[in-house]
Amino acid sequence: MSGHGASGQKQPTKLQQEIQVKTCLTLGGLLLGSVAVFLGQFQANAVPGNGDGGTASVGPDVIVGGLPDVSSYGAVVVGGQTIRAYSFGTTSCNIGTQNLTWQASPSAIHPFIPMNMYRVKDGRLEQIGMSWGKHGFCALQQTLCGTCTPAGSGCPSALGVGCSDPYTSSLNGSQGDLGWRKEINAATAVFPGTPNSGAPSAASTIGRRLQVNQTDLAAASNPGAIYLVEGQYIHPQDAAAGNDDNNASWRAFTVNASTYAITLTGTTKQQQAAIAAWKTYNAAVNIVNVDVPSDGRFIAGFYSKDNGNGTWRYEYAIENLNSDRSGQSFSVPIPAGVNVTNIGFKDVNYHSGDPYVATDWTSAVAGGAIKWECQTYAANPTTANALRFSTMYNFWFDADEAPSASNVPTTLGLYKPPAAGGATSISFATQGPATPASGIIGDLDNNGAVNGADLAALLNAWGTGAADLNGDNITDGADLALLLNNWTV
Template sequence: MKTSLTLGGLLLGSTAILLGQFQATAVPGGGDGGTASIGPDVIVGAIPDVSRYAPGTYQGTEYASYAFGTTSCNIGTAQLQWQPNPSNLHPTIPQNLFRIKNGVIEQIGLSWCKHGFCALQGTLCGACIPAGAGCPTVLGIGCSDPYTSSLNGGQSDLKGRGPINASTGVFSGTYTDPTAPAALPTSLRERCMVARSDLDPAQNVGATYYAECQYLHQADAAALNDDNNASYRKLTVGATWSTTAGYALTLTGATFQQQPAIAAWAAEFPGSVGVKSYDIAGDGRFLLGYRVTANANGTWHYEYAIHNLNSDRCGGSFSVPIPPGVTLTNIGFKSPSYNNGEGYTNAPWTVTQADGAVTWTCEPNTNASANALRWATLYNFRFDANVAPQANLGSVTLGLWKAPTATSTATSAVMGAQIPSIPAPPPIAGDFNNDGFVNATDLANLLNGWGTASGDVNSDGNTDATDLSILLNNWS
């Protein structure tokens, strides 16, 4: 059972968090207070470089594609197997791209998974006990292994995410990838594919961008060290679009080890964004981020972002309670586009408002290609409301998409977040002191103002028998 802790206003699970700086010696993420994780523990120690590829147009939208380098570290107490396909005893490595714009984080790109094949024995994260010379098929204790962005963007070693169980890290080393649509340009396939409009500086003034990479390995998951496997790093977008390479992306600052990119949202808006982690028994971890801001027109904007870190069962619905009298507008949904050949749909979730809640729902799991909240993706749910949030956190519900199993029986997860408050009751005519009752005190106020405007109930500018009648009808 994982516990929770709060650091710098960011609430996450028992994973050790490194806020604001790169660590030369990585802190283990198993929640043990900084001592070495028991068993193997692979993390992303650094995101060192970016490769970009020829852009192309698909279904009327112009895209660029990218790959990010990763240097892994084994910060545990046991070696990690790093055997190439067709063995499944090696890590799989997804790459993601996120944008924070107008105070909201969204995922704007995702790749297939790079498959590891051998491991150099470096010292990025501290002292290394090498598993062998050269590039053996084992990563030693304390050792690091660099994969350049060109390696991680090599399409021959990129395979689909779908067959990988992110909760266990298990997959078949011989699985067959889906066939990419014939109209999808070859340079975009399998890589981190991003719409030009999501990067265009003219359309994204003030936006910030983050690359996120993650390692999955079945031995790491079996040792319960799999919740610290994602790291992120900030990047900037060049001013000029190249017809042969898209926009230049430049990494800046440190790699934030053992943190998914949703942590950047909380870091950019400390005290305004809440992020919490939730573990599904027998499955994996979700993170819920939320932010509520006041609009200029007197309404409030509610933004929820859910990141599936490593749940195989996926998210299939999301529900926020809405008290009577609350009016919602601008109800929205956002998910990253599966356009790089993975084969999933991009159908938006259906929205309903009934039974005291607003609920977004994915297609059922009878459609294996449905746009479920799959692992290593972040989905957004949003609306405007005519009331401020309640003082304390309320409960929102994430429904799980895949059916329960013998080892994971839950059907949903209840999460804490800011939710709309109960509207104040309308004023009662004749309740002069606004205590919710019309009684002798209010009658005295009316009589004292008789013949003037001070005891006026019906807003005609005078206190008379009509006002007295209204007050007596509302007597409580």
Template sequence: MNQRLTFVLFALAVTPVGVLAATSWNHGGGAGPAIGADVKVSALPDLHRWGRVGTVSSFNLGTTVCNIGDEIIPWVASTNHHPAIINNLYRLKDGRFEQVGMGWVKHGFFSTNSDGCGTCQDPGSGSLLGLGCSDTYSAILNGDQSRLGPRSDVNAFTGVFPYPPTLNSGTGRLSGRVQIQDGDLDPGLNPGAKYFFEGHYVVLEDAQDGNGDNNASHRRVRVTGTAPNWTLDFDGQPVQQRPALEAWRDNDPSVVITELRVPGEGRFLLGYNAYDNGDGTWSYEYALYNQNSDRSARGFAVPVPSGASVTSPGFHDVDYHSGEVYDGADWQYKLARGHAAWFTSAYAANPDANALRWGTIYNFRVTCDRPPGPSVLQVGLFKPGTPKRLTVAAIGPN
């Protein structure tokens, strides 16, 4: 008996006898191609501010997920057959789209099987997410420290993670929650900035059926309150099935976003733009998002013409926290062999190096005295495998 069916039958075994007819929905049936297990984040209904310690505040975002596939999905507490949920916060400021906060994984535990997606075919068990059914976790539940685990446990491409989590997030106002520095929120330091909160689900069956690319949605928020106790309120409606990076292009049509796919594995998105500084130089801005690649990235390289003047190299990442195992050292920069390049340690040297891992954006930037034109950039992959790097058509100094 396959593992998925075993868990579905286990979940049904604890439900009333009268709901066993729900098993007829498990593989969809009917005409048309099979979708398999597929979820989307359909709503981001609420926000919660936990408080502030020192110069750091913590928040969480509520999430509603819908079963849009043609299979009932196991949603079983205390196993790895439940959703792993993350929250991220991003800021768009001065033409730069950066991640300024991240939280630990929230482990799901019970499906409400509500009608938030339309007509829910209720399977009769909170250990299953039925066809057309929704399940909501409030912002407070998504920051419940008793149900948080490290991101390092999760392979977002396969959907596999251990349970119970290998680490506990701790207690207090901050641990495991989305942590943001005062300086990244203060309106006086961030004039004109726009902010976007993202909810992202990893579900084992969804990932194994190849449907993990539509699991992130985002919603614009604004900073309110008074110093130093800044808070966040909604400033728009949810944008479904699109990661927050796409808000950069939505707010600046000159931005280009392109997909990079690791063969047989996960997905990256690269956003980029070039800005004329009006003094004979151009600023090149790149935002690389790892949506669900477990192989992750350890290098980024932009070709530079011979004789070009390259100045103001920059790198931006987001801080891991609460005892997460990863090394947070910034990537090194080097201008050599015709490339402006950034890199972190190789996997063989440090498996916990600061690679670009799932659910995060890292930024790379340079100023150059050559105008933008077509270019082929390189993304070096972190974990062993083939290929060792990806190439992507974008723009760079010409």
């Protein structure tokens, strides 16, 4: 009688049950889209290819159109820490020009959906939680993001052009459908059709779900904090079409101080990775894309502030959106004579058997730079605490010099080795301390000597105030005389 009910009829498979639940939850595949619009989930700014320069002219393009609901599973004490578990609903949209295949395992042509939690506190955005990833299994054909051309009826194995597909928070929290991240190449979206080979069983209550330390949510410890959830879709056809840099979206939420229940607020910010929220809540932040050729994208955020005591705080955050090569080091130039203090680093904890070590990156000031780093690929090619896809790490320090008038070249070292001839690091411009003034009249480049380089700078500034040495707001013969009088080399 195994597999049959009392009536002798064959019982539905797990996949069939999930499809039935998914279809019933949407009241025929139409109502949820209307409810989502009513709740403020729809945004008219869903632009095909936004985030990577693509357009709707070629290929499939999946985005997170909405983050409509949340489930809370309670808390478990782990290693003396109270860990809470949540899951969030996601509604995907195909804003491209071709259908997206949405086949259940053992096919590998479906979305992998990781979820992340962030907190904005005291001007800093930090990642405080993560989940394993949901493996998708079929796609309803709804209208959250516009006119839908259905790929089929019911819940077919494709998402039509213009169509949306909801996964409720309960489905996204189903532990049996959550896969570990270590199997995913986020740059190509290639992963096994049958996931979790060798993975440990999911622990009751919190296993594989989005986990966060209760202290990171406690109102008493986090006055004025703002909380965010981020959802991301990783799909092989989307990646192959080059439309995979717009696949993350975020939404704010509040936390009940007594029960730790979560209430979603505002609208889903479509096609924006969570790091974009940092600038939303801190106007001083700058955001730049950092693309690794033949790999994926990092997104960096940075800003500086005057501490009011003769020092300045320099803050950096780097989110790995979809780079498989991952980050291994981060360095910022420190000019001679600048004193650095209060160096900091923040990562996020993997869990439930994802095998990466939890060792913080080390930091040192040497050779004209401050550098944070984890183990190299050569030292640990499998489990180093590299900056992997769908995670964000923070770096900060104080310095006794104000920011440079122009941005400085910072360097992100890559963890996995390149193909022959490929780059091992990527440089991009951020804020950093300026070179201290030498105090020598005529030393325009502050290198401690007055020489030909300073003379060239003065002549290039002739007639302007840029190289004025005597305070009359004009660079002229009087300034030239001062410079020559202090000539040292």
